[in-house]
Amino acid sequence: xxxxxxxxxxxxGMTLRSWLTTHDHKRIAxxxxxxxxxxxxxxxxxxxxxxxxxxxxxxDIVSASTYNKLFTMHGVIMVWxxxxxxxxxxxxxxLVPLMIGARxxxxxxxxxxSWYLYLxxxxxxxxxxxxxxxxTGWTFYAPFSTLFSNSNVIYALIGVFIVGFSSILxxxxxxxxxxxxxxxxxxxxxxxxxxxxxYATAAILVLATPVLAMxxxxxxxxxxxxxxxxxxxxxxxxxxxQHLFWFYSHPAVYVxxxxxxxxxxxxxxxxxxxxxxxxxxxxxxxxxxxxxGFLVWGHHMFVSGQSVVAGITFSLLSFLVAIPSAVKVFNxxxxxxxxxxxYEAPMLYALSFVGLFTIGGMTGLFLAALALDVQLTDTYFVxxxxxxxxxxxxxxxxxxxxxxxxxxxxxxxxxxRWARVAASLLFLGFNFTFFPQYLLGIEGMPRRYYAYPAxxxxxxxxxxxxxxxxxxxxxxxxxxxxxSLFRGARAPxxxxxxxxLEWQTSSPxxxxxxxxxxxxxGPPYAYRPRVVSPQLVTAREGTQ
Amino acid sequence: MPVSRRPxxxxxxxxxxxxxxxxxxxxxxxxxxxxxxxxxxxxxxxxLLIALAKALxxxxxxxxxxxxxxxxxxxxxxGWFTLLLLASLALLDFAARSL
Amino acid sequence: MTNATLSAEGPNPVPQRTAxxxxxxxxxxxxxxxxxxMWLFLATEVLFFGVLFLSYxxxxxxxxxxxxxxxxxxxxxxxxxxxxxxxxxxFTMALAVRAAGxxxxxxxxxxxxxxxxxxxxxxxxxLTEYALDYRGHLVPxxxxxxxxxxxxxxxxxxxxxxxxxxxxxxxxxxxxxxVLVLAWRTGRGAGPRHAERVEVAGLYWHxxxxxxxxxxxxxxxxxxx
Numbered sequence: 001x002x003x004x005x006x007x008x009x010x011x012x013g014m015t016l017r018s019w020l021t022t023h024d025h026k027r028i029a030x031x032x033x034x035x036x037x038x039x040x041x042x043x044x045x046x047x048x049x050x051x052x053x054x055x056x057x058x059x060d061i062v063s064a065s066t067y068n069k070l071f072t073m074h075g076v077i078m079v080w081x082x083x084x085x086x087x088x089x090x091x092x093x094x095l096v097p098l099m100i101g102a103r104x105x106x107x108x109x110x111x112x113x114s115w116y117l118y119l120x121x122x123x124x125x126x127x128x129x130x131x132x133x134x135x136t137g138w139t140f141y142a143p144f145s146t147l148f149s150n151s152n153v154i155y156a157l158i159g160v161f162i163v164g165f166s167s168i169l170x171x172x173x174x175x176x177x178x179x180x181x182x183x184x185x186x187x188x189x190x191x192x193x194x195x196x197x198x199y200a201t202a203a204i205l206v207l208a209t210p211v212l213a214m215x216x217x218x219x220x221x222x223x224x225x226x227x228x229x230x231x232x233x234x235x236x237x238x239x240x241x242q243h244l245f246w247f248y249s250h251p252a253v254y255v256x257x258x259x260x261x262x263x264x265x266x267x268x269x270x271x272x273x274x275x276x277x278x279x280x281x282x283x284x285x286x287x288x289x290x291x292x293g294f295l296v297w298g299h300h301m302f303v304s305g306q307s308v309v310a311g312i313t314f315s316l317l318s319f320l321v322a323i324p325s326a327v328k329v330f331n332x333x334x335x336x337x338x339x340x341x342x343y344e345a346p347m348l349y350a351l352s353f354v355g356l357f358t359i360g361g362m363t364g365l366f367l368a369a370l371a372l373d374v375q376l377t378d379t380y381f382v383x384x385x386x387x388x389x390x391x392x393x394x395x396x397x398x399x400x401x402x403x404x405x406x407x408x409x410x411x412x413x414x415x416x417r418w419a420r421v422a423a424s425l426l427f428l429g430f431n432f433t434f435f436p437q438y439l440l441g442i443e444g445m446p447r448r449y450y451a452y453p454a455x456x457x458x459x460x461x462x463x464x465x466x467x468x469x470x471x472x473x474x475x476x477x478x479x480x481x482x483x484s485l486f487r488g489a490r491a492p493x494x495x496x497x498x499x500x501l502e503w504q505t506s507s508p509x510x511x512x513x514x515x516x517x518x519x520x521x522g523p524p525y526a527y528r529p530r531v532v533s534p535q536l537v538t539a540r541e542g543t544q
Numbered sequence: 545m546p547v548s549r550r551p552x553x554x555x556x557x558x559x560x561x562x563x564x565x566x567x568x569x570x571x572x573x574x575x576x577x578x579x580x581x582x583x584x585x586x587x588x589x590x591x592l593l594i595a596l597a598k599a600l601x602x603x604x605x606x607x608x609x610x611x612x613x614x615x616x617x618x619x620x621x622x623g624w625f626t627l628l629l630l631a632s633l634a635l636l637d638f639a640a641r642s643l
Numbered sequence: 644m645t646n647a648t649l650s651a652e653g654p655n656p657v658p659q660r661t662a663x664x665x666x667x668x669x670x671x672x673x674x675x676x677x678x679x680x681m682w683l684f685l686a687t688e689v690l691f692f693g694v695l696f697l698s699y700x701x702x703x704x705x706x707x708x709x710x711x712x713x714x715x716x717x718x719x720x721x722x723x724x725x726x727x728x729x730x731x732x733x734f735t736m737a738l739a740v741r742a743a744g745x746x747x748x749x750x751x752x753x754x755x756x757x758x759x760x761x762x763x764x765x766x767x768x769x770l771t772e773y774a775l776d777y778r779g780h781l782v783p784x785x786x787x788x789x790x791x792x793x794x795x796x797x798x799x800x801x802x803x804x805x806x807x808x809x810x811x812x813x814x815x816x817x818x819x820x821x822v823l824v825l826a827w828r829t830g831r832g833a834g835p836r837h838a839e840r841v842e843v844a845g846l847y848w849h850x851x852x853x854x855x856x857x858x859x860x861x862x863x864x865x866x867x868x
Contacts, residue, residue: 307640591860623689
């Protein structure tokens with residue numbers, strides 16, 4: 001039963017049962033990776049059907065009701081079953097213990113439970129899909145969801161409720177692990193920024209998700225028992241629902257983006273062979289984004305009937321969150337300066353993130369301006385904005401991270417040439433899909449509509465065509481990464497010459513991560529010294 | 545270094561626990577009794593204050609939060625602060641609706 | 644680096660070299676992790692219940708008279724007694740934690756059983772109250788009857804009453820089950836981690852008490868003057 005300490009985690013137990021009952025954070029990460037990929041393609045299928053419909057002005061492929069169900073399932077699946085768990089539950093699960101020098105997370109069985117909860121939630125959500133879908137939008141606004149929708153709302157609510165607990169357990173696990181299990185010498189300001197990002201993300205998961213859970217419960221009670229929390233006819237308030245819903249759902253978008261930022265820091269430092277510029281301010285910026293992210297939810301409610309006082313307050317607070325985000329963009333850029341930059345696929349993904357996140361972030365500022373938002377809300381401008389962040393940002397970073405740590409996780413090397421092709425296709429396809437949507441939004445095309453006036457067709461066709469290229473960019477990695485599992489060259493411990501404890505153990509790592517617990521005695525990102533001005537040397541190598 | 549417990553601080557004695565219990569029951573009597581006095585809005589304020597006092601007794605003594613490190617106390621308070629945030633901004637909206 | 648075997652507790656307990664799970668370096672780290680983990684879980688519970696309290700606040704501001712009238716229909720004697728029962732159970736639980744920590748297995752066991760008993764008493768009183776509420780036509784959707792002017796608000800009050808106390812009861816029942824399991828394990832050679840487990844369970848128990856401390860005035864004391 002006890003294996004030789006050097007056995008790698010992939011070889012220790014080959015049965016299905018050993019995988020399904022594993023306590024190993026690395027195996028659980030892979031279980032998650034497979035599951036979220038499957039859901040990604042289901043959500044992507046919904047999007048494909050939507051883009052096919054939107055290639056022509058008339059609503060001719062599907063009915064209006066079906067279209068409502070498509071965008072709802074796309075949103076529900078992509079948000080809760082792909083984006084939220086994506087980096088934390090795959091890369092985070094795999095890497096956090098390795099990066100801090102621990103043997104596993106604090107609560108391995110809770111980690112496995114977390115995955116089963118994810119699956120349980122998935123079962124209910126797929127049941128909703130199979131039973132005929134849900135048409136309320138992923139936002140489940142009352143009173144439509146409680147009184148008027150005839151679709152399978154309850155299944156979806158239960159599904160999301162359950163998957164919320166998956167998030168909460170992951171969050172608790174990460175926070176406790178990072179606080180209590182760092183290796184000797186691994187002080188807070190020696191942690192890789194990826195770990196800082198996971199920590200902040202975990203805090204959001206722990207504090208925001210319970211609010212969603214109770215809100216969905218109230219929604220379920222209202223729909224099934226006719227209770228009146230949100231129904232004006234019974235003395236309730238629809239805006240109470242929106243406050244509660246967005247109190248979770250806005251921080252949720254930072255759950256999606258912060259881990260991505262953590263990945264990007266690792267990638268940019270490695271492929272510029274430079275320490276991260278302004279390490280401490282990067283760490284503080286991560287915390288600031290998480291904190292301020294809790295203060296801005298009302299910007300989703302500017303035209304809902306919210307008071308003007310609240311609207312102004314939320315607008316001003318929303319401007320604030322751009323500041324730490326900008327700090328990060330500037331620091332990544334400065335990290336490149338005087339670097340020995342190479343353009344392997346992970347770097348292409350990282351640079352994509354920086355550019356696309358900047359565009360998405362700036363358009364977020366437009367939307368935060370109260371007066372502008374009145375014009376732009378519920379148009380394609382908003383859709384373009386959040387897809388620039390979530391797809392241009394998070395998915396790029398996720399893929400970049402998958403490529404970067406692939407050798408560590410699988411012990412195999414993949415074809416970087418094909419990977420660069422995929423990254424380029426992704427970048428091109430993404431921009432062709434979503435940039436036209438900014439223009440459509442400004443011109444007034446509403447979101448969640450399956451038909452539109454003829455003058456919008458050109459931009460819509462461009463967008464749908466771009467989606468084809470984007471899809472190719474997603475499919476290619478499945479092929480060459482899958483290929484590498486069987487025919488790829490064996491990876492050394494540190495193929496990229498990167499810093500970080502995870503690169504000091506074998507690829508793939510042993511079951512308990514390290515043969516001997518490492519000790520840390522220097523700052524992170526200790527890439528080779530360069531010849532620069534003395535002030536920059538002090539700034540870059542970080543303070544202790 | 546221990547993250548949760550400060551070893552230098554002693555655990556509460558049986559007496560401390562007993563006095564806390566008595567204190568809680570006294571507060572219960574107080575809150576129930578004061579509810580019968582016509583104090584208008586002060587009834588609510590008083591009840592909440594007493595509830596807070598009870599909560600602090602339970603948390604600091606029974607749950608030994610007084611002995612715990614800042615990390616644990618931060619975890620203990622985090623939920624309350626977040627809730628306060630939700631409540632204050634949401635209630636701000638509700639209060640300002642008619643303005 | 645010695646890899647400690649995972650502690651095995653169950654029908655065939657293996658003589659344990661150590662009770663520290665393999666991912667931890669030592670017992671102190673394990674204890675830190677368990678304590679912090681439970682507090683974080685309690686933080687999520689604060690927010691979970693907190694949403695109900697927020698809904699209550701919004702509704703009460705909207706229906707002040709109905710809430711006042713409805714609250715007067717709650718059974719203050721049973722509710723107040725229950726509060727005393729739960730506060731006392733926190734006292735006995737704290738003593739149980741202390742006894743487990745000082746290896747006084749007999750006292751710990753008795754105190755844990757006493758705590759569970761008090762919890763059960765709470766449940767019995769609560770269910771009695773529910774039965775009385777039903778007879779008084781105060782259960783929404785089950786033949787609810789109230790003064791027609793205040794009916795809408797009273798309905799919301801009692802919706803929240805049953806939702807919050809019901810959820811609280813579920814949490815309490817889980818707590819009772821945990822305490823009973825711990826009582827059963829105490830004194831059966833439960834192992835070095837036992838005291839720690841009792842302490843962590845204690846945190847949960849006290850939290851259930853905390854929720855009730857705030858529920859009591861909100862539901863029973865709105866307008867007794």
